[in-house]
Amino acid sequence: MFLDFFLKLKDSKIPVSLNEFLTFLQALKFNFTQFDVNKFYYLARASLVKDEKLIDKFDIIFGEYFNSIERIDIDDVIKFLNIPQDWLKKLSSKNFSNEEIEKIKSLGSFEKLIETLKKRLLEQKKRHQGGNKWIGTSGTSPFGAYGYNPEGIRIGQHESRYRKAIKVWDKRIFKDFDETNELDNRGFQVALKRLRIWARTGIEDELDIESTIRETAKNGYLDIKTRKERENSIKILLFLDVGGSMDDYIELTERLFSAAQNVFKNLKYFYFHNCLYEGVWKNNKRRWEERFLTSDIFRTFGKEYKCIFVGDAQMSPYEILSPGGGNEHFNDEPGSVWLERAVEQWPSNLWINPTPKNEWEFSHSTSLIKEIFMNRMVPLTIQGIEEGTKILSKK
Amino acid sequence: MEFSGTKEYISTSDLTVAVNASIALEKPLLVKGEPGTGKTELAKQIATSLDLEIIEWSIKSTTKAQQGLYEYDAVSRLRDSQLGNTVKKVEKYIKKGKLWTSFETKNKSVLLIDEIDKADIEFPNDLLQELDKMEFHVYETGQLVKAKNRPIVIITSNNEKELPEAFLRRCFFHYIQFPELETLKKIVKVHFPEIKKSLLNSALQTFFEIRETPGLKKKPSTSEALDWIKLLLIEDLDPSDLKSNNKDLLPKLHGALIKNEQDIQLFEQLAFMSRNAR
Known part of the structure; x- marks a missing residue:
């Protein structure tokens, strides 16, 4: 039951285990979902998702999965209606109020109701030609109003859910840089490895051979010494430009991003468009719904972070210099103010520019940004990254 | 046994489902949410509405998992032996913790583990078996403590630390959103x-x-x-x-x-x- 759903969750990297899934199925046996799709959803959520950050992802998959039920062919539905009538009847006593049962009776028997519905369904098939449209219509038909079939209710609700999902989807004009992308980025990785600051953190579980030998020799008995594991403690804050003129460099940026994900444990990233303004986002699909205030980010990430901007720096100079110059929204403060604040907040900073270096001088905006970053701009090439790591390693 | 909010506590239907699932399957319910949205209150209200005893275990940064089970007072035993008292009875020096107490109540009880994220990062891992099987060993006496009635366990967290996967897998989860x-x-x-x-x-x-x-x-x-x-x-x-x-x-x-x-x-x-x- 719902095995596909489980596998879908797994595919989407929501960490569900088989145990949790079994718990969910077990919980379904207790009848507190009462064939109510909302409660069913809540139960699935409570037993399968353990992190509020993943709930949104879960919602999408839940919507998608139960949307596929919508695509069931009309003949299947009729077949379905033929088989479990007993089951439906049993359900009806649970789900109908007395009033509704009276109404059903006024239409004749339950069998008659189903008979009428079948006819109606077939009619609709003819009228709409498409098999999956009928649900919308039947929502306004008496059957929908009666809520006669839990399956029917479910279908109706999930259609609207799906429609909502499409909206979010539609807004997705910007391609998301996937963390899981594994292109050949070894070159970048090697270059980025320069940016390591080793520190020993965590619990002492590494055998320290040297001091074990020393202490054993000194004490005359085996004296095992342990130490903390060595870890890269550098903290990186990455701001990535997406959309517009950056589209040409998506692949290159993806490679850099994927490499950085591999090398740095403490990597935080945000997206912006063209120039830094008062808001940034983490997920391109939901860039309008989930905004992070740049001022909050200033407050959250301290001076110890090394800040890297990746962007082509090609835009109209107004987008940097004047309030309201942003090409997507009205910004109260000019982009230059936000960029200067960032440079001030994180003294160790760098702008990586994917456009060829020899083009920079022809673009007014590039020179402006280069000025704000006090010339700390490097091209997005392996040599450029190497140069950049040298800039960032300077104290 | 079903919870559906009380006179003083408005429970949204998603919360109700989560609570009832955790009661029915006898698994802990982990509750997260902004401070002040009634996480701790939830446990108290469950206890009131189901008429059960509540046992509160408030976690601090120094709390150890062992303290929830029992504490063995070796120092007083040593002192007693120095004074010539008989110290054969180890049980005398074992103090029951909150978890043990909740295992031994006459009826089912509600055990609230409040602000579990305050403790050390390994703390939840140390309680895995105890919460899963609802039993543990007292090494000093060799006694096996087993829950007579599995308590309803409500765990709250303010998200100060990430909780381990293995722990999360054993819980139901609910995030209390700020009410509309x-x-x-x-x-x-x-x-x-x-x-x-x-x-x-x-x-x-x-x-x-x-x-x-x-x-x-x-x-x-x-x-x-x-x-x-x-x-x-x-x-x-x-x-x-x-x-x-x-x-x-x-x-x-x-x-x-x-x-x-x-x-x-x-x-x-x-x-x-x-x-x-x-």
């Missing part, structure tokens, strides 16, 4: 049934305006709203008193809502800006 206006109205009415509608509406409107001010360090939440409305009722203020005047954007008695110097400064700045804009 309508739910909040219901909650306020439950606590102050005699409140006037006009006051309630304008108070909550002001409250949501403050909450939605960008840049607040600590957003006021349900408990703050309740405290504030209580003060308003004690002072017997009129709805019209709440309308923020130009001088300051903050309503009267805002001390109950905003508890952070920087946030108050933020409002002062905003007030200053709005005056200048005039």
Whole structure:
């Protein structure tokens, strides 16, 4: 039951285990979902998702999965209606109020109701030609109003859910840089490895051979010494430009991003468009719904972070210099103010520019940004990254 | 045994499902959410509504998992032996912890493990088996302690630390969202049934305006709203008193809502800006 759903969750990297899934199925046996799709959803959520950050992802998959039920062919539905009538009847006593049962009776028997519905369904098939449209219509038909079939209710609700999902989807004009992308980025990785600051953190579980030998020799008995594991403690804050003129460099940026994900444990990233303004986002699909205030980010990430901007720096100079110059929204403060604040907040900073270096001088905006970053701009090439790591390693 | 909110506690239907699932399957329920949205209160209300005893275990940064099971007082045993007392009975020196107590209650009980994220990062892992099987060994006596009635376990977390996967897998999870206006109205009415509608509406409107001010360090939440409305009722203020005047954007008695110097400064700045804009 719902095995596909489980596998879908797994595919989407929501960490569900088989145990949790079994718990969910077990919980379904207790009848507190009462064939109510909302409660069913809540139960699935409570037993399968353990992190509020993943709930949104879960919602999408839940919507998608139960949307596929919508695509069931009309003949299947009729077949379905033929088989479990007993089951439906049993359900009806649970789900109908007395009033509704009276109404059903006024239409004749339950069998008659189903008979009428079948006819109606077939009619609709003819009228709409498409098999999956009928649900919308039947929502306004008496059957929908009666809520006669839990399956029917479910279908109706999930259609609207799906429609909502499409909206979010539609807004997705910007391609998301996937963390899981594994292109050949070894070159970048090697270059980025320069940016390591080793520190020993965590619990002492590494055998320290040297001091074990020393202490054993000194004490005359085996004296095992342990130490903390060595870890890269550098903290990186990455701001990535997406959309517009950056589209040409998506692949290159993806490679850099994927490499950085591999090398740095403490990597935080945000997206912006063209120039830094008062808001940034983490997920391109939901860039309008989930905004992070740049001022909050200033407050959250301290001076110890090394800040890297990746962007082509090609835009109209107004987008940097004047309030309201942003090409997507009205910004109260000019982009230059936000960029200067960032440079001030994180003294160790760098702008990586994917456009060829020899083009920079022809673009007014590039020179402006280069000025704000006090010339700390490097091209997005392996040599450029190497140069950049040298800039960032300077104290 | 089914929970469906109480007179004093409005439970949304997603919360109700989560609580009932965890009661039915006897698995812990992990509750997260903004501070002041009633996480701790939930456990107390479950206990009241089902008429069960509640055992609270508040976690601090120094709390060890072992303390929830039992503590062995070796020092007093040593001292007793020095004084020539008989110390054969080890049990005398074993002090039961909260978890043990909850295992031994006559009826089912509600065990609240409050703010589990305060403890060391390994703390939840140390309780895995104990919460899963609801049994543990007392090494000093060789005794096996097994729950007579598996308690209903409610665990709260404020998200200060990430909890380990293995632990999460054994729980049901619920994130209490900040209530919407309508739910909040219901909650306020439950606590102050005699409140006037006009006051309630304008108070909550002001409250949501403050909450939605960008840049607040600590957003006021349900408990703050309740405290504030209580003060308003004690002072017997009129709805019209709440309308923020130009001088300051903050309503009267805002001390109950905003508890952070920087946030108050933020409002002062905003007030200053709005005056200048005039």
